[in-house]
Amino acid sequence: MATLITGIGELVTNDPVHDGTPLGVLHDAALVVADERVAWVGRAADAPAADERTDVGGQAVVPGFVDSHTHPVFAGDRSAEFAARMAGERYDGGGIAATVTATRRAPDDELRRGLVGRLAELRAQGTTTVEVKSGYGLTVADEERVLRLAAGVVEEVTFLGAHVVPPGTQRDEYVRTVSGPMLAACAPHARWIDVFCEPASPHAFDADEARTVLGAGAAAGLGLRVHGNQLAAGPGVALAVDLGAASVDHCTYLTDADVDALAGSETVATLLPGVEFSTRSPYPDARRLLAAGVTVGLATDCNPGTSYTSSMPFAIALAVREMAMTPAEALWAATAGAARSLRREDVGRVVVGGRADLALLAAPTYLHLAYRPGVPLARALDVAPRS
Ligand SMILES: N=CN[C@@H](CCC(=O)O)C(=O)O
Numbered sequence: 001m002a003t004l005i006t007g008i009g010e011l012v013t014n015d016p017v018h019d020g021t022p023l024g025v026l027h028d029a030a031l032v033v034a035d036e037r038v039a040w041v042g043r044a045a046d047a048p049a050a051d052e053r054t055d056v057g058g059q060a061v062v063p064g065f066v067d068s069h070t071h072p073v074f075a076g077d078r079s080a081e082f083a084a085r086m087a088g089e090r091y092d093g094g095g096i097a098a099t100v101t102a103t104r105r106a107p108d109d110e111l112r113r114g115l116v117g118r119l120a121e122l123r124a125q126g127t128t129t130v131e132v133k134s135g136y137g138l139t140v141a142d143e144e145r146v147l148r149l150a151a152g153v154v155e156e157v158t159f160l161g162a163h164v165v166p167p168g169t170q171r172d173e174y175v176r177t178v179s180g181p182m183l184a185a186c187a188p189h190a191r192w193i194d195v196f197c198e199p200a201s202p203h204a205f206d207a208d209e210a211r212t213v214l215g216a217g218a219a220a221g222l223g224l225r226v227h228g229n230q231l232a233a234g235p236g237v238a239l240a241v242d243l244g245a246a247s248v249d250h251c252t253y254l255t256d257a258d259v260d261a262l263a264g265s266e267t268v269a270t271l272l273p274g275v276e277f278s279t280r281s282p283y284p285d286a287r288r289l290l291a292a293g294v295t296v297g298l299a300t301d302c303n304p305g306t307s308y309t310s311s312m313p314f315a316i317a318l319a320v321r322e323m324a325m326t327p328a329e330a331l332w333a334a335t336a337g338a339a340r341s342l343r344r345e346d347v348g349r350v351v352v353g354g355r356a357d358l359a360l361l362a363a364p365t366y367l368h369l370a371y372r373p374g375v376p377l378a379r380a381l382d383v384a385p386r387s
């Protein structure tokens with residue numbers, strides 16, 4: 001069954017063929033969706049016939065947001081930690097242990113309910129692809145169960161056993177566990193492996209430890225992602241580029257050498273401005289990255305410690321207001337850039353043959369995403385189900 005979506009006042013495709021810009025904007029547009037894929041895209045006046053027709057009344061349609069960095073499988077509450085930070089405390093990753101304790105105690109049903117609820121929250125704000133990390137289990141059994149739950153509901157699943165060294169565990173012994181039995185138990189549920197490489201945190205991993213874990217993950221067939229350069233300049237970015245990681249995330253503190261390395265690489269710099277908002281930290285220098293030609297992605301980093309938001313529009317608004325990205329750059333980073341960080345060609349843009357993952361905006365133009373911060377304008381557009 002084919003559905004014609006018409007009455008699109010402004011359609012962002014991320015396909016430059018339409019207007020010669022990265023966003024590929026069309027006005028008075030329409031598209032045809034069949035079997036959850038885009039079958040046709042163009043001007044409404046040229047639209048072909050279809051079995052069904054949906055008129056969106058002049059609203060804007062953009063590619064569904066791609067949230068390429070989240071940690072939504074957890075239990076417990078860390079709002080008091082947030083309040084303490086707002087009163088001047090610094091974030092160093094120490095609070096992760098509290099979430100680990102609560103997550104280990106939580107039965108599967110409670111974790112699944114929390115995950116599904118957070119994914120619904122994301123979708124209600126226009127996000128159609130979500131990457132989900134583990135990292136609050138940190139035993140073989142708990143990491144495996146978290147990833148099994150995640151793999152039951154999303155495609156992009158990331159093993160983050162190397163989030164922090166759990167209290168009471170020797171560092172070298174833990175790195176051996178993560179790279180050995182934990183990886184063996186978790187790899188069947190995951191597409192990616194990630195490491196919090198941050199020597200500035202006493203809880204996270206240094207370059208050698210991160211290299212060991214990522215090397216083992218690559219040997220097990222997983223793609224690589226890195227949490228790096230969040231708290232200070234450090235080895236995370238260089239390591240990610242050296243190992244051909246798909247993404248290095250945070251990038252808050254970068255040296256010139258880091259920027260140069262990223263510029264000549266296939267590694268996406270994924271910026272997470274919700275973290276700087278919630279930890280009262282300086283924002284990453286997005287303009288420096290863009291000027292150097294680095295591919296920039298944007299994500300929420302939805303997690304209970306540093307960024308408990310599920311809103312990609314909020315990330316876009318922060319990127320525009322606090323990181324001086326243009327609204328067009330921010331939307332591209334939240335869709336096509338984030339898709340590239342997941343090495344996905346089928347999401348993050350509206351092209352024939354791609355997934356019909358779309359966000360509808362209660363607004364005439366995508367500019368409203370940053371212009372009207374905090375207003376629930378975006379929602380995932382549900383098109384007719386597969387025939
Ligand atoms: N920095 C490391 N990990 C998460 C925060 C986890 C937490 O504090 O619970 C992040 O991406 O910011």
Ligand SMILES: [Zn+2]
Nearest residue numbers: 069071227301
């Ligand atoms: Zn993270």
